[in-house]
Amino acid sequence: xxxxxxxxxxxxxxxxxxxxxxxxxxxxxxxxxxxxxxxxxxxxxxxxxxxxxxxxxxxxxxxxxxxxxxxxxxxxxxxxxxxxxxxxxxxxxxxxxxxxxxxxxxxxxxxxxxxxxxxxxxxxxxxxxxxxxxxxxxxxxxxxxxxxxxxxxxxxxxxxxxxxxxxxxxxxxxxxxxxxxxxxxxxxxxxxxxxxxxxxxxxxxxxxxxxxxxxxxxxxxxxxxxxxxxxxxxxxxxxxxxxxxxxxxxxxxxxxxxxxxxxxxxxxxxxxxxxxxxxxxxxxxxxxxxxxxxxxxxxxxxxxxxxxxxxxxxxxxxxxxxxxxxxxxxxxxxxxxxxxxxxxxxxxxxxxxxxxxxxxxxxxxxxxxxxxxxxxxxxxxxxxxxxxxxxxxxxxxxxxxxxxxxxxxxxxxxxxxxxxxxxxxxxxxxxxxxxxxxxxxxxxxxxxxxxxx
Numbered sequence: 001x002x003x004x005x006x007x008x009x010x011x012x013x014x015x016x017x018x019x020x021x022x023x024x025x026x027x028x029x030x031x032x033x034x035x036x037x038x039x040x041x042x043x044x045x046x047x048x049x050x051x052x053x054x055x056x057x058x059x060x061x062x063x064x065x066x067x068x069x070x071x072x073x074x075x076x077x078x079x080x081x082x083x084x085x086x087x088x089x090x091x092x093x094x095x096x097x098x099x100x101x102x103x104x105x106x107x108x109x110x111x112x113x114x115x116x117x118x119x120x121x122x123x124x125x126x127x128x129x130x131x132x133x134x135x136x137x138x139x140x141x142x143x144x145x146x147x148x149x150x151x152x153x154x155x156x157x158x159x160x161x162x163x164x165x166x167x168x169x170x171x172x173x174x175x176x177x178x179x180x181x182x183x184x185x186x187x188x189x190x191x192x193x194x195x196x197x198x199x200x201x202x203x204x205x206x207x208x209x210x211x212x213x214x215x216x217x218x219x220x221x222x223x224x225x226x227x228x229x230x231x232x233x234x235x236x237x238x239x240x241x242x243x244x245x246x247x248x249x250x251x252x253x254x255x256x257x258x259x260x261x262x263x264x265x266x267x268x269x270x271x272x273x274x275x276x277x278x279x280x281x282x283x284x285x286x287x288x289x290x291x292x293x294x295x296x297x298x299x300x301x302x303x304x305x306x307x308x309x310x311x312x313x314x315x316x317x318x319x320x321x322x323x324x325x326x327x328x329x330x331x332x333x334x335x336x337x338x339x340x341x342x343x344x345x346x347x348x349x350x351x352x353x354x355x356x357x358x359x360x361x362x363x364x365x366x367x368x369x370x371x372x373x374x375x376x377x378x379x380x381x382x383x384x385x386x387x388x389x390x391x392x393x394x395x396x397x398x399x400x401x402x403x404x405x406x407x408x409x410x411x412x413x414x415x416x417x418x419x420x421x422x423x424x425x426x427x428x429x430x431x432x433x434x435x436x437x438x439x440x441x442x443x444x445x446x447x448x449x450x451x452x453x
Contacts, residue, residue, distance in 0.1 A: 006071055008064035011035030012084055013075035013098075014054055015044045018166065021141045021153040022073065022101050027052055028155055036062065036084055060087035067093045073101045076169045077390045099166070102141060103174030106161050112138070112289055115165035115172050115206055116183030116217070117199075118335040119282055122274070123183060125310045126286035126303075128154055128162045133306060134299035138162050144310035144329070160293075165206065167199070168192070172206045179292055181215040181234075181285045182207065182222070186334045191362040215243070215288040232263070234288050236281040243288040245280055254319070254346040256280050260287055260301075267297050273307040275314045275326070276342030283307075312440060314342060317447045324350075324430045325450050327443050331359040331436035333370035339434065340377045347430045354378040355419065357435030358386045358402060361394040365401075372405035381411040382422060387437025420445055 009026040013019050014035030020043050027033045027050065034053035037044055044054045055062050060083055064070045072088045072095045079085075088095050096104075114124040121144040128140035129148055137158035143166065145152050154162075165172035165180065168189055185203045187196040200221060207214055207222050210229040216222055218235040235241035237248065245258040246266075254275050260267040267287070272280050283304045290300050309315065318325040324347060330339045336356070343352055356375060358364045364371070364386055375381050383403050403413045414422055419442055423431070433439055433446065 005069060006031060007069040008032045008034075008066065008071070010063055010070060010072045010088075011074070012072065012082070012088075013037060013078045014047065014052075015039070015041050016075050016077065016098075017043065017143050017145075017152055018102070018141070018164070019073070019075050019098050020044075020047055022098060022105070023047060023052055024050065024151070024153040025105065025139075025141070025155070028153075032064070034062065034064070058083045060084050063088060063093075067091060070094070071096070073098055076171075079390065097169075097171070097174075099169070099171030099174040102163060102171075103176075105141075106163055106175060106177075109139075109159045109161045110293075111161050111163060111175060111177040111179075112293060113163045113165040113172070113175050113177035113180040113210075114183065114285075114289070115167060115180060115203065117167065117186040117188045118330075118332055118338070119183035119278070119285070120164050120166075120181075121310050121329070122279065122282045122313045123181060123285045123289075124162055124164045126283060126307050127289050129307050130286060130290045130295060130300055130303040131160065131162070131293075132156075133303040134295060136160070136295060142310070144313060146310055147308035147315075148306070167202060167206075170202055173202070173209070175206070176209045176211065178211050179213045179215070179289055180207070180210045180229075181289050182220060183217050183282075183285060184334065185220050186332065187366075188332050188363070190366045191360075213292045215285055215292065217285070218244075232288060232292065234281075234284045236277060236284070243284050245284060248277075248280070250345065260284060262288065262291060264291065264297070267301050270301050271305040273305050274309040275316060275346050276339075277345050278338045278342045279309070279314060312443075314339065315443075317443065318450045323428060323450060323453065325447060326430070326432045327440070328432060328434050329436055330434045331363070333367050333374045336371065336374035336434060337377065339432070340374060343430065343432060344377075351379045351429040353380040353382065353426065353428055353431050355382040355384065355423075355431070355433045355435075355439070357384040357416065357433075357437045357439040358399055359436040360389055361386055361391050361397045364399070365394060365397045368401045369405055371402045372407070375402070376407040378408060379410065380426075381406055381408060382419070383411065383413045384416045384419065384435075384439070387435065387439070389437065416442075420449065424449065 015037035
């Protein structure tokens with residue numbers, strides 16, 4: 001539908017992080033925007049504060065009646081049997097997925113995209129920050145809330161758009177970026193892909209759609225014969241990669257400084273504004289994208305130092321002598337392992353207590369052993385019940401199948417309703433909460449509790 005004919009944009013699942021960014025974009029463009037979501041959240045509250053009408057009952061009467069002037073955008077996480085979904089299909093509304101909407105928005109602009117089974121939110125948010133902070137400017141559709149800007153959408157008159165390219169439901173195949181980074185190609189979303197081979201096949205198809213340059217995590221199985229774009233590689237500290245760190249050192253505050261070695265030379269003394277070695281690697285990937293886009297090296301260096309990160313990505317809430325609290329979105333075994341490893345580097349020799357809420361029955365079933373191995377790197381584990389999201393229960397799949405394989409003895413399995421009381425009795429040193437479900441609702445109460453100690 002051409003924008004000139006468009007008056008109303010209605011979102012089914014408006015409270016999702018990707019959906020809410022697109023809703024904000026259409027609101028910014030002058031459309032009447034509204035939508036449905038299953039439950040209220042901080043995101044839906046912020047949308048409502050911005051003048052976007054959100055309701056929480058499955059009610060087709062809330063959909064704009066003028067179907068000729070209405071575009072309906074939905075997320076695949078919404079069940080097909082939802083009354084509103086059935087109504088728009090039966091009544092002939094133009095109905096598109098979130099991924100297609102993002103693809104249509106980015107066409108005709110210079111698109112810088114970040115794909116990967118983990119690391120893409122922080123990396124894309126940092127790219128957007130570098131371009132904004134350095135004065136180049138960009139629009140950005142982010143998979144998390146930027147702590148620098150307090151939003152998941154940046155708008156600019158500069159025709160450059162930064163997009164997080166999500167592999168869920170093959171959404172990223174709607175994008176044709178000029179420059180793209182690929183951070184990881186691990187087995188995930190096996191309810192869609194079936195196995196790792198098909199995950200990697202989808203990433204290779206995405207890579208084949210990149211027009212100019214691909215920034216590839218060193219060692220990922222994509223070759224120059226499979227793409228038309230030039231390939232550069234990056235890595236945390238492997239000197240064989242085109243972009244890598246050297247002279248790495250850890251400050252007393254847990255922040256790393258490093259030199260960035262790249263094909264154009266060396267950027268010296270970059271201080272990483274966010275915690276952990278994993279964010280050094282994300283910074284290298286973001287710098288690579290921006291440098292390939294033509295950004296000035298010294299402006300890149302400065303912006304990495306002022307980057308505050310994305311909400312729920314090694315998110316620092318308490319960090320004082322003898323007590324720290326970090327929250328992270330990690331919900332895949334590789335993400336958990338990286339986050340815990342980063343915490344070990346930030347807080348050497350200290351006792352790390354981790355709270356983990358598994359996300360999805362299928363992911364728990366497919367990766368129970370891998371989750372257990374990652375969580376066994378903690379000193380103490382507090383494991384919660386599975387957050388189901390879009391899924392129905394699977395017989396025999398509970399958090400217990402992870403719990404029984406965790407090798408550390410200091411572990412407990414509880415319901416989320418018991419979490420605050422459990423933590424109140426703990427002797428905590430470093431606390432971390434992990435998960436993509438509703439564990440984020442506990443971040444503020446936990447922070448308040450710890451700050452009162």
